[in-house]
């Protein structure tokens with residue numbers, strides 16, 4: 548697994564420089580950075596996890612280093628603070644992210660390190676809560692969201708324990724990227740939790756894996772007999 552990690556250095560100082568009436572400006576900058584990155588990375592087949600917003604985790608398998616460097620350059624142009632970046636490699640997304648983070652910590656020059664690594668298949672697991680629309684009507688818009696946040700917190704912990712990284716996508720949707728060897732663990736989770744289903748996509752890059760995962764979810768919805776399905780895109 549290959550992850551391009553970008554960390555915004557000095558972000559704290561930048562936010563404090565904006566004075567008290569700052570939150571709207573911070574949200575504006577964060578969403579504009581994410582829009583640029585999302586447009587650019589999906590064009591070359593990757594996917595960016597905004598996670599904390601003061602940095603970015605980019606699923607980089609199947610993306611040429613030159614394209615990753617172009618995206619880093621664009622982010623550097625619009626970021627309000629210095630951007631440190633490294634590509635990390637690991638057996639699992641967790642390991643790749645830790646290696647990328649340590650590379651940033653150890654980079655004295657602060658210059659990005661875009662080492663070339665082997666491209667693995669990307670495995671995307673798109674989790675979806677059953678009948679979230681009905682639940683929202685029964686509870687309330689916000690209370691249904693709280694239900695998903697509790698589930699997201701529980702799921703992301705379990706998945707991180709076996710090396711996966713999870714991102715909340717809005718509504719009742721969560722995406723986890725895992726190592727292909729831990730597929731059985733994801734299936735076991737879903738088989739033991741009544742309220743969710745998961746579409747799993749395997750592709751040469753994050754975008755194709757996510758398209759496969761969404762297709763798998765739609766196939767589950769078409770018959771409503773299965774709790775999980777796997778779609779493997781042509782490699």
Ligand SMILES: Nc1nc2c(ncn2[C@@H]2O[C@H](COP(=O)(O)OP(=O)(O)OP(=O)(O)O)[C@@H](O)[C@H]2O)c(=O)[nH]1
Nearest residue numbers: 675676677678679680681716717718719720761768
């Ligand atoms: N991010 C994201 N949001 C989605 C996607 N599909 C639906 N949503 C949103 O997620 C929420 C729930 O949509 P669904 O999961 O289709 O609705 P549901 O009532 O749970 O229906 P079932 O999942 O078929 O049981 C709605 O706010 C949708 O707009 C998706 O692929 N990605």
